[in-house]
Amino acid sequence: MTDERTTIETHIRTSIERHLLLPDAGRVVVAVSGGADSLCLLGVLDALCGPGRYWSRVDLLVAHLNHGLRGDIARADAEWVAACAAELGLPCVVGARDVAAQARHSRRGIEDAARRARYAFLRELAHAQGATRICVGHTRDDQAETLILRWLRGSALTGMTGMRPLNGDIARPLLDLRRTQTQRYCALRGWTPRTDASNADRRYRRNRIRHELLPTLERFNPNLVNTLTRNAQLLADDDAYLEELAADAWNQLAHLASSEEVLLDAAQLAGLPLALRRRVLRRAAYLLQGDEPALEARHIALLELLIAAPTPAHAVH
């Protein structure tokens, strides 16, 4: 039993080192819902971080958000996570938000609003506590689901590379682990993870991907999760190189005039290969619209028409 536990911990340690997911020293926030994935994340990070351990100068702070969507059960989850943290001798902060109200107010879906509330909470907490990293428990299965969602939506190459192991302050140490392995790890440590009933709710798009679509797709390729995630890595290398070339082009022809105006040299832009021109446009859109969803194929097609148009429209607002 111990051997199997060590194997999983070593596997994750290797991922953390390869992708530089942890700082040499300092505080790290660990997001824990109480499900198998985040519980495994907590257990492994606890085994690796702290005095006398591999990352001896890293200390962990457990964070849990009650989304206010599941009443007493959610309160019980929060208490349970706090008790877990206490058992490991780790500090824990439990936050609460009214996600349903935020969803109504911002006219977003519940899933989207929950995700935004969760990351806002984690970032506020990290900032307040001087933490430089936030670790979240996404697995290779979550990655495959994300890739399927983006493929269905028609994401361009960048979207098809999936979630990155490190994206700004968000670190994903389990991205190379299967969900069955997180369940196994919890079992090996004698932990019974909480099950979130809303994970089975078919009104949520991701749950329908997980429970309906993925099993159908796996009848065509039983190894689909691995196929998609491995392929996403190849695509990520293509994308990284194109992004690098686009960054060079951007430095040549773009000027951020204000937070609401990007000036692009139209002649230089028209002279770029399509692949780079679109990336420059995406970057301009990203700078102007910030955190909104990325441009999709149909948006890019409209921008192409705009560039091909004879009017001298230099500025994108």
Place this chain on the structure above:
Amino acid sequence: MTDERTTIETHIRTSIERHLLLPDAGRVVVAVSGGADSLCLLGVLDALCGPGRYWSRVDLLVAHLNHGLRGDIARADAEWVAACAAELGLPCVVGARDVAAQARHSRRGIEDAARRARYAFLRELAHAQGATRICVGHTRDDQAETLILRWLRGSALTGMTGMRPLNGDIARPLLDLRRTQTQRYCALRGWTPRTDASNADRRYRRNRIRHELLPTLERFNPNLVNTLTRNAQLLADDDAYLEELAADAWNQLAHLASSEEVLLDAAQLAGLPLALRRRVLRRAAYLLQGDEPALEARHIALLELLIAAPTPAHAVH
């Protein structure tokens, strides 16, 4: 009725011109199974080619292959296609192959063997008749099915760009047309296409994609065929630029020593960005293995290990 017919013909004429699918003059082979897609292809090309028409110096040769898989019905299909060609005043060649025997002999699946036999027949015929192009009736729906098949299999970026409108001598004038439009075109001309019962045979992978998987996927995105094919175009532009850069790199560092040996400058190869290095490797593999299926993600991963290996293995055999 005539207006709608003209709209479809004009749409296809535009595709042909944009992608340079037809020569200015000379013979063109049209592959006709007798189904709605190829019948529409034949009807539209006949309306556009020949004396007094848009491509007045292009003459058509109808080609039909009996795959020897469906006995009397297949013979009736062949006679029916020949009668159609005669009605349009076009020459027609009907070939016959024993695909089942070829599949057994080459240990390939029936679908794969049928495709190979069909293209071999079309190429032999084109060569014998001095035709420079072979037109086939793939529609946007076929393209979407191809994209789904390749996505399930984990094709790298190049595979995810789908079938090209023009690939060597093979031209696909209907690639921007939906299958419902080819059916409509046949109806407008008062033609009843032949239905191939094997198109409903769920033992064939493509049929299972068409009849089982696609309807499931369309519950998640009702516009999926258009989403996938439009996105493939964006990916094709990314891929084309990377291929162009890889071709430059190839000219710098590769030397085709013989039909069985490619010499690669290992130091230059190792210095390339991953995206280009993999493309150079693919190109070497393609030159050496010819017509075999493209390298998949797992093959590339193995080659990467080979390059990272300390032994000075300059030659790929």
